[in-house]
Amino acid sequence: MTGGEAFRSAAYGLIWAGALPLPGAAPAPPDAPADVEIALGPLPAARPGRVVGPFWRLCEDGSAWYLRDGLRALVEDGRRVLIDAPEDWSAARTGLEAAYGPPAAILHQRRAMPLHAAALASESGAALIVGAAGQGKSSLARALAAEGWRAAGDDVAVIEDGPVPALPQGLATVRLFADGASAGRSAETLLGGGRGVGKAVVALPAGAPLTWPAPLRAVLFLEWVHPASARPRLTPLAPMAALGRLRAAVLRPEFVLPLGLEGVYLGRLARILSAAPAFVLGRPRRWSAMDGTTALVREAVETGAARAELQGSEP
Amino acid sequence: MNGEATLRRRDGVTEARISEREVVLLGPEAEDYFGLDPIAADVWSRLARPVTFGALVAALADDYDAEPARIAADVAPMIDALVEGGLVERDSGA
Numbered sequence: 001m002t003g004g005e006a007f008r009s010a011a012y013g014l015i016w017a018g019a020l021p022l023p024g025a026a027p028a029p030p031d032a033p034a035d036v037e038i039a040l041g042p043l044p045a046a047r048p049g050r051v052v053g054p055f056w057r058l059c060e061d062g063s064a065w066y067l068r069d070g071l072r073a074l075v076e077d078g079r080r081v082l083i084d085a086p087e088d089w090s091a092a093r094t095g096l097e098a099a100y101g102p103p104a105a106i107l108h109q110r111r112a113m114p115l116h117a118a119a120l121a122s123e124s125g126a127a128l129i130v131g132a133a134g135q136g137k138s139s140l141a142r143a144l145a146a147e148g149w150r151a152a153g154d155d156v157a158v159i160e161d162g163p164v165p166a167l168p169q170g171l172a173t174v175r176l177f178a179d180g181a182s183a184g185r186s187a188e189t190l191l192g193g194g195r196g197v198g199k200a201v202v203a204l205p206a207g208a209p210l211t212w213p214a215p216l217r218a219v220l221f222l223e224w225v226h227p228a229s230a231r232p233r234l235t236p237l238a239p240m241a242a243l244g245r246l247r248a249a250v251l252r253p254e255f256v257l258p259l260g261l262e263g264v265y266l267g268r269l270a271r272i273l274s275a276a277p278a279f280v281l282g283r284p285r286r287w288s289a290m291d292g293t294t295a296l297v298r299e300a301v302e303t304g305a306a307r308a309e310l311q312g313s314e315p
Numbered sequence: 316m317n318g319e320a321t322l323r324r325r326d327g328v329t330e331a332r333i334s335e336r337e338v339v340l341l342g343p344e345a346e347d348y349f350g351l352d353p354i355a356a357d358v359w360s361r362l363a364r365p366v367t368f369g370a371l372v373a374a375l376a377d378d379y380d381a382e383p384a385r386i387a388a389d390v391a392p393m394i395d396a397l398v399e400g401g402l403v404e405r406d407s408g409a
Contacts, residue, residue, distance in 0.1 A: 238334075239333045239334045239337065240333060240334070240337055240339075240350045240352075243333060243339060243348075243350065247348075257346065262329075262341055262345075262346060263329030263341050264329075266329055266331055266339060266341045266348055267329060267331040269331075270331035270332060270333040270339050271331065273333055273334075274332060274333050274334055
């Protein structure tokens with residue numbers, strides 16, 4: 001096994017230290033203790049457990065085993081990730097694959113409720129962008145980053161619980177389908193090709209410094225509007241109506257029941273939606289509508305910030 | 316519903332406020348939650364201590380200035396749903 005602290009990254013409110021960096025993560029503060037240790041090496045013998053979801057096996061001791069396209073990983077106690085990658089994989093490829101798999105289990109084991117969403121923050125606050133695969137979360141995240149928004153997560157987002165739900169800094173990457181990857185508007189670095197759904201992993205521009213965690217000011221549910229000539233539109237959504245949609249966005253929901261997290265997460269989801277307004281963000285399927293769409297994200301966040309100020313919810 | 320039937324919240328129910336007057340509930344063995352509108356949330360708050368159905372209806376009739384029979388007709392299905400959802404226990408009152 002190889003470990004140590006060759007790389008130290010800050011993402012999702014945790015310090016990740018060990019043999020691999022998390023691509024797109026900010027460097028960890030030098031004195032911050034590690035929350036999660038990442039090591040490379042052969043996995044121990046399998047333990048009693050059962051398959052949950054397409055890539056995971058959950059064992060009776062709470063450990064989670066990940067198997068995808070040759071990469072195997074053991075995730076334990078919300079603190080340790082042991083990765084066994086094929087010998088012919090480069091460190092970069094292993095890092096990319098590891099960045100989008102094991103963190104979900106780590107976050108569930110820590111009761112941190114990872115969400116399948118994109119999240120970005122500006123000086124006015126953060127937006128959580130929820131949508132099914134293929135609805136354009138990452139393309140919108142990339143467009144917002146080009147306008148100076150900072151990444152708080154792509155595919156994986158975490159909201160810190162508290163009187164004002166807030167987003168810690170996430171990975172400054174997006175995963176894009178081929179058409180999205182070729183339609184960018186700014187110079188970006190292609191980190192590598194994700195397998196899975198054939199996506200490319202693109203590094204987002206660094207953006208201006210921002211104080212993290214960023215208060216969540218809007219929850220946006222993406223929908224396509226028709227026809228393609230339609231204008232983007234923002235429609236308020238009542239908290240109760242938003243709850244089911246946001247609950248469905250919990251990443252790797254197959255962990256929730258076995259780990260006894262339903263009640264904990266429902267409470268957190270309710271607090272999120274009581275604190276930040278929810279909207280349906282309808283956008284047409286044309287790239288030229290992106291500017292109008294990002295303007296609506298900004299409008300939603302500013303609406304949420306104004307509401308928070310009115311309610312005096314700022315600490 | 317028998318007015319003498321005693322209603323009490325089940326142990327282990329998760330309760331979360333989602334807006335100023337709305338609440339969501341999750342039963343101890345449930346996967347699906349219940350969303351309570353402001354009136355249902357008010358009923359739930361009145362079940363913080365065991366209460367008979369008759370006393371619950373009388374209190375609501377007073378506070379909402381409505382006929383007890385109408386209140387009972389409105390609230391009974393809500394109570395049935397809470398019982399069936401594993402959120403409230405109801406003894407027969409017999």
